[in-house]
Amino acid sequence: MPDPGAPSEEARPAWDSTALRSDPHADPDKARRVQEMFGAIARRYDLNNRLHSLGRDQAWRRRAVRLAQVGPDDDVLDVACGTGDLSEAFARGGARSVIGVDFTPEMLEVANVKVNHRRWPRDVTRPTYVQGDAMDLQFPDESQDVVSIAFGIRNVTDPAKAVSEFHRVLRPGGRVVILEFCEPGLAPMRLFNGFYCKRIMPLTASLIARDRSGAYQYLPRSIETFSKPEDLAALTAAAGFGEIQQTRMTMGICAITVGHKAAGP
Numbered sequence: 663m664p665d666p667g668a669p670s671e672e673a674r675p676a677w678d679s680t681a682l683r684s685d686p687h688a689d690p691d692k693a694r695r696v697q698e699m700f701g702a703i704a705r706r707y708d709l710n711n712r713l714h715s716l717g718r719d720q721a722w723r724r725r726a727v728r729l730a731q732v733g734p735d736d737d738v739l740d741v742a743c744g745t746g747d748l749s750e751a752f753a754r755g756g757a758r759s760v761i762g763v764d765f766t767p768e769m770l771e772v773a774n775v776k777v778n779h780r781r782w783p784r785d786v787t788r789p790t791y792v793q794g795d796a797m798d799l800q801f802p803d804e805s806q807d808v809v810s811i812a813f814g815i816r817n818v819t820d821p822a823k824a825v826s827e828f829h830r831v832l833r834p835g836g837r838v839v840i841l842e843f844c845e846p847g848l849a850p851m852r853l854f855n856g857f858y859c860k861r862i863m864p865l866t867a868s869l870i871a872r873d874r875s876g877a878y879q880y881l882p883r884s885i886e887t888f889s890k891p892e893d894l895a896a897l898t899a900a901a902g903f904g905e906i907q908q909t910r911m912t913m914g915i916c917a918i919t920v921g922h923k924a925a926g927p
């Protein structure tokens with residue numbers, strides 16, 4: 663018998679304070695909550711990113727493209743592509759093809775609107791987008807040269823399974839590029855960043871997105887409870903990647919992990 667005083671499933675935020683008190687990555691309902699939350703914030707997602715990173719987020723994505731050493735013969739799969747900013751950066755970076763995959767339809771809708779409204783130079787191949795799951799990619803073995811994921815691996819239910827999928831779909835010699843937030847190593851920066859991410863950003867970002875899903879309360883909680891960059895490097899190695907390099911950016915608030923699939927015999 664449902665409790666008549668309890669909020670209905672629809673009225674309940676994707677992430678409420680009870681769900682965020684414990685580790686959100688261990689929540690058995692994480693995938694549904696993540697999808698619902700991105701569905702709720704999709705329209706203002708880019709604006710919030712630009713404002714709250716002071717414009718740095720696009721520079722981080724461009725850096726990821728440079729570190730992938732993408733060339734004119736490279737096919738790129740941008741997993742958890744969201745509204746397509748990294749997919750677009752890969753396209754402009756000269757990839758032969760870019761496919762963005764995400765499991766939230768509202769994020770893909772924004773990505774498609776953007777790609778259709780942009781002016782694209784004639785020699786650039788526009789990205790295309792499909793709905794799909796990072797842990798079960800609908801692409802053949804050894805079909806891609808670069809697999810990227812920006813601010814997505816933290817949101818996936820089973821990161822190890824996703825990174826194994828990335829290894830499967832990469833051709834020999836292919837690269838995986840993982841861009842993700844982390845906690846700065848320097849104590850003063852960690853304190854400042856913690857204050858900003860936990861006290862200021864949740865208020866301003868929720869206001870801008872008119873968000874009631876709890877997305878911007880989940881964000882700092884999901885970062886502090888997620889794997890450290892060194893654990894992400896170990897997970898990438900365990901999936902079969904070698905020559906793993908990590909680059910920290912903006913006083914250590916995010917890091918790019920690059921791994922290589924062996925070039926073959």
Ligand SMILES: C[S@@+](CC[C@H](N)C(=O)[O-])C[C@H]1O[C@@H](n2cnc3c(N)ncnc32)[C@H](O)[C@@H]1O
Pocket residue numbers: 696697700741742743744745746747748763764765766769794795796797811812813814817818819
């Ligand atoms: C923080 S956004 C990042 C979007 C984009 N990569 C960027 O750079 O802004 C995280 C994205 O991961 C997607 N996502 C989370 N889990 C996923 C999964 N299992 N499969 C596909 N997409 C997933 C969400 O729908 C969301 O669009």
